[in-house]
Amino acid sequence: MSVVTETNSTSLRRAGFFTLALLLVNMVNDGWNGRPSLLEHQLLILPFTCVFLFSLVQLLRAPKHALTSIWTPRRALLLALLFELTFPALYLYEARHFAAFGYQCHMFLAATIFLPVVVLLALTLWSRLSPTLVFLTTLAAYAGGLLLSILSFPLNYLRSDMLPVIVWADNNLLHHIDPYTTLHVADRIYDFPYLPGMMLAFFPFAALHLDLRFGSMAYVLGLSVLVFWAARCKPSDDRRLEVGALLALFLLCPFVQYRHELYLQPHWFALVLGFVLMQRRHFAWAAVAFGVGMAIYQFSWIIFPFFVLNALRRSGWLEALKLTLIGVFTMLAMVGPFLKSASHRIASNTVSQWGQMPHALANPINLSYWATYLIHPDHLLRLQAALMVAIFLYCFAAGRCKDLADTLRWMITALATFILLNVLVDSYFFLMLLVVVMVYICVANDWWADPATT
Secondary structure (H helix, E strand, O other): HHHHHHHHHHHHHHHHHHHHHHHHHHHHHOOOOOOOHHHHHHHHHHHHHHHHHHHHHHHHHHOOOOOOOOOOHHHHHHHHHHHHHHHHHHHHHHHHHHHHHHOOOOOHHHHHHHHHHHHHHHHHOOOOOOOHHHHHHHHHHHHHHHHHHHHHHHOOOOOOOOHHHHHHHHHHHHOOOOOOEEEEEHHHHHHHOOOHHHHHHHHHHHOOOHHHHHHHHHHHHHHHHHHHHHHHHEOOOHHHHHHHOOOOOHHHHHHHOOOOOOOOHHHHHHHHHHHHHHHHOOOHHHHHHHHHHHHHHHHEEEEEEEHHHHHHHHHHHHHEEEEEEEEHHHHHHHHHHHHHHHHHHHHHHHHHHHHOOOOEEOOOOOHHHHOOOOOOOOHHEEEEEEHHHHHHHHHHHHHOOOOOHHHHHHHHHHHHHHHOOOEEEEEEHHHHHHHHHHHHHHOOOOOOHHHHHH
């Protein structure tokens, strides 16, 4: 087998397992109303957990002498088109299921937005594939779907309180009130549970009195542009089609469109920005991006040590110390003004209250539920910390994280381990994991341009 064939086979295998993992996340998602007892539910989804883990391990291993996968950019786009065609069913389901929360079904509006997009996607697939057309139509389809949700589905804290809580915190900040002050809404009591960076990421949109989902759209479009812009585009080595097909699979996956009220998009953008800056050799600015990510969402704390280890491998202890200080100071610059009032309530909302349950709350892909038959949920954090230290020490001792691809590989390993053993496992955690996996596929397959060779 030639080297070229082996490389293509490996690339396709990585992308194929990404697709399988994405499909599993869509299938399992957040569980469903009227599911059987907790134990029966966990037994039912255990095979999904096993297949997801197998897919992730195979993706990271990516053996050189693998059989050629069935994944191709055209077939990936056909799957993305199938994803997009499922959206009307999900749209109708949401409009009916959450009608009590003001959800409405605007069929004419849906047709106006989606029919041109589906036609363009079909034309893209049935003609000579243009990377730019693939990319632009994917963005149009994603933006059209989210716009339809914004116009049809009002934010309601009884349906999902994530973005409403951020709105309330930002409004308090606008009126010079501590955003971590206890909020009383009807018969509910809320303490703002997120890091200050999350509130600041959405603050411009709240200040302009815009629906925060426009902010989510802006961050996703921004990270998509970064991923596509980083792709190789030489006439003799153009990888934009492969990158565009991966983006299409992620952006048009039904679960992303169904969960129109997610709040993690600013964190996704910070992660992708950091990885692109690493690829372009702008490591100090990458540290700033990781610092912003750590101020927005705590899962960045898990992967930051591997970024520092990569600096150690490249340039020694002084470089590692410098980037650590840049990242930490950037984070503190964002969270510092709120640190005193935020720390206790964030700890209570993200860890303490969930540790009082008899078993971990893991409705989607799970391991933590089964782990809590051996240890109490309030001890899971210690297990997670021990495993994070063990993974990092292995990487340190074994000379890992020498390049971006290997650094991403161990970031994914640590992040997946932490998520799967978390006391609370929401399915959108896996979307964040898949953002990092998507970048890893681009880097490991040399689909991103290397500035050293340009």
